[in-house]
Amino acid sequence: MKFASEETVFVTIAIAAIVSLQGVTSQTSSSEWHRLDDAVYLVDGITRVRYDEAQSLCQDLYGANLARVDSDKIQDFLTTFISPPLEDTRCFSIGCDDSEVEGQFRWLDGTPVIYDGWARRQPDNNGPGDQDCACLWSSTVNYRHGRWDDAVCSLDRYLICQKGIYNFRLTIPRPNPGFANVYCAVDVDIQGEALSPDDVRVSIG
Incomplete structure (x- = not known):
């Protein structure tokens, strides 16, 4: 990622909650x-x-x-x-x-x-x-x-x-303008479901 100024970069990662959309029954489970x-x-x-x-x-x-x-x-x-x-x-x-x-x-x-x-x-x-x-x-x-x-x-x-949704806000200080490498690691278990690329959104601002 290339950044144009020396200000701190704020990276917001929004991970949508993955849920199990089970069939609706007359007995609503407290885990759905x-x-x-x-x-x-x-x-x-x-x-x-x-x-x-x-x-x-x-x-x-x-x-x-x-x-x-x-x-x-x-x-x-x-x-x-x-x-x-x-x-x-x-x-x-x-x-x-x-x-x-x-x-x-x-x-x-x-x-x-x-x-x-x-x-x-x-x-x-x-x-x-x-x-x-x-x-x-x-x-x-x-x-x-x-x-x-x-x-x-x-x-x-x-x-x-x-x-x-699950929001993670990372503060990445950088002393000089130019390029910076951003690595994101998230350990999350939501109903045993896997995260897909569509469930992760990264914004710079």
Whole structure:
């Protein structure tokens, strides 16, 4: 690679997560990751935990977060993994809540929720306790399938985790302009799959 200045070169290597797109069944395995664009999603229809525990589980076990469902594309994609509808009691925690200010739902990074994925007449903060945490329904009752509901955060629910592609940033100092040799070695095991050239992107900037 040839560089035109004496400034430090930053090389970003983005390794897309390789996932096993297994067939969708009524029992969603907690080990199945599904890729959409530059993110992968885990739809866990086995584990049931409180909202705060769900976020901790995503972070501690997978280096992920509860899913950010901020477009029709993402919502429709995730809905395919709870289709045909599972038992009506299943609602999957996603990463938004209005715990700080009632009625103002925000994503985990604090940005306001603009995309409207709510089921009919939701959110309603109805029922015992504050319904501050959003979840994605598998139920068909009242047209809820694939739509959001606001739920009590302390109740055990299923969960959807999300994480982005694997990014590695290397800093390569060089005292003189000219050519530099860049060697990249990555030791990563993702679902036992091999990386192909299309899964590795190198950018200079």
